[in-house]
């Protein structure tokens with residue numbers, strides 16, 4: 211098993227043959243920076259000082275020819291072929307409270323939430339807890355490369371992980387999950403990962419913003435907040451944007467939570483009301499515009515969580531910068 215050394219930090223760890231350098235580091239409790247875990251964001255880059263590695267994913271979007279020339283590689287995709295010495299800055303922020311593990315999940319139930327969002331419920335062979343808002347890597351049978359999906363449930367014992375997954379037209383993993391995975395089938399799960407988890411200690415009201423596929427982590431965060439005694443009395447504002455009325459479902463999931471309508475407030479909006487489909491008498495337009503209008507200057511004093519497609523994430527980030535929200539109050543994992 212290759213040994214990975216970080217001379218500047220005076221430490222080393224083993225990287226099993228079926229693992230990558232960043233994931234093995236996080237499993238060993240180290241604060242190795244990362245975000246997407248699938249080779250897209252580039253946040254996990256390190257410099258290879260000695261040794262040989264290969265990337266699991268060919269031509270990952272977060273890596274360039276220039277990186278190759280500078281001997282820089284993606285930790286989430288780097289599989290060591292020998293002992294390696296590497297250089298990077300470890301940061302405590304990225305240390306996991308719960309160390310990620312590779313387990314097997316058996317598909318126990320599925321529920322359609324909308325025409326293209328389905329909840330997949332897996333029972334784990336070995337229980338692994340997670341903090342609301344975190345995600346896992348799913349190894350979908352027959353599909354190259356694991357995909358990241360956020361858990362939508364909360365758990366005391368870690369026996370079950372549920373995922374709310376949006377079907378991507380012609381998407382490889384989502385087509386396999388929706389069309390071929392059957393009840394009783396088992397798949398590989400690896401987690402929990404991610405920094406956009408619930409901060410129960412933060413003394414502020416919560417602002418949650420989700421679009422499309424970003425529903426799952428925001429539902430988990432809301433469930434976690436509703437169950438937390440530390441958050442008693444805190445107000446939670448949940449904004450959910452879709453394209454048409456047929457995309458909307460969060461109220462059905464949130465409506466049964468204690469505090470819905472008193473501490474938990476739901477703000478849906480659709481951006482394409484003219485599209486054929488069910489009638490919609492609610493708010494129209496982009497979700498970040500709705501947040502701005504409904505919350506105004508209060509945004510600066512809130513603990514903010516968001517997830518969704520890149521265009522939404524960019525618009526929300528611009529709004530956060532405009533309102534000068536301290537970045538320590540902002541939590542997100544970019545979806546790719």
Ligand SMILES: Cc1cc2nc3c(=O)[nH]c(=O)nc-3n(C[C@H](O)[C@H](O)[C@H](O)COP(=O)(O)OP(=O)(O)OC[C@H]3O[C@@H](n4cnc5c(N)ncnc54)[C@H](O)[C@@H]3O)c2cc1C
Nearest residue numbers: 246248355358359360375376381382383384423426545546
């Ligand atoms: C942190 C995070 C959390 C996410 N949470 C959710 C969620 O809760 N619900 C949800 O619906 N979606 C979520 N996504 C998006 C999800 O991971 C997939 O990108 C999406 O479902 C499309 O997958 P696909 O294979 O069907 O589509 P495709 O179009 O076939 O694949 C596109 C995606 O797969 C990835 N990919 C392609 N090839 C490889 C490879 N060889 N190795 C690794 N990755 C590869 C790429 O990142 C790309 O974005 C999340 C993404 C991230 C990064």
Ligand code: FES
Nearest residue numbers: 245247251252286
């Ligand atoms: S590219 Fe490795 S964490 Fe995003």
